[in-house]
Amino acid sequence: MSDAAKKFEFLAAQMADHETNWSLGTFGAIAEFMRDADEPVALSNGDARVAAVTARGGIRIEPCEHMRLFASESKRARAGAIVFRCACPRPTAP
Numbered sequence: 001m002s003d004a005a006k007k008f009e010f011l012a013a014q015m016a017d018h019e020t021n022w023s024l025g026t027f028g029a030i031a032e033f034m035r036d037a038d039e040p041v042a043l044s045n046g047d048a049r050v051a052a053v054t055a056r057g058g059i060r061i062e063p064c065e066h067m068r069l070f071a072s073e074s075k076r077a078r079a080g081a082i083v084f085r086c087a088c089p090r091p092t093a094p
Contacts, residue, residue: 009049011061013082014066015050016043022059031058064088 001009015019018041021034035041035054044051051060068087 003061004065006069007067008048008063011063011086012045012050015045015052015059015061024059029064033057061086 016038018035018037022032024031024033033052035052035056039054039056042051042053049060049062052058057072063086066089069085072085074085
């Protein structure tokens with residue numbers, strides 16, 4: 001299995017886990033996605049993207065070719081939580 005396939009598989013497993021919370025942001029903006037254990041969810045995994053949609057909202061991640069996943073610690077994370085970060089290089093102008 002390629003490194004990219006392993007990353008995609010990891011993201012898909014996390015997307016399916018109701019205990020995983022997602023926080024995405026950049027300077028001046030943030031978005032969060034979380035769901036309850038008994039909340040209905042439509043999961044999709046294919047065509048180089050993973051997604052989860054509930055009545056309250058949704059999230060879709062399309063991993064880039066050179067995406068990096070790395071674990072880090074956060075003082076804001078709940079006790080015992082593992083924080084993973086995704087990083088993709090900026091696109092370059094032609």
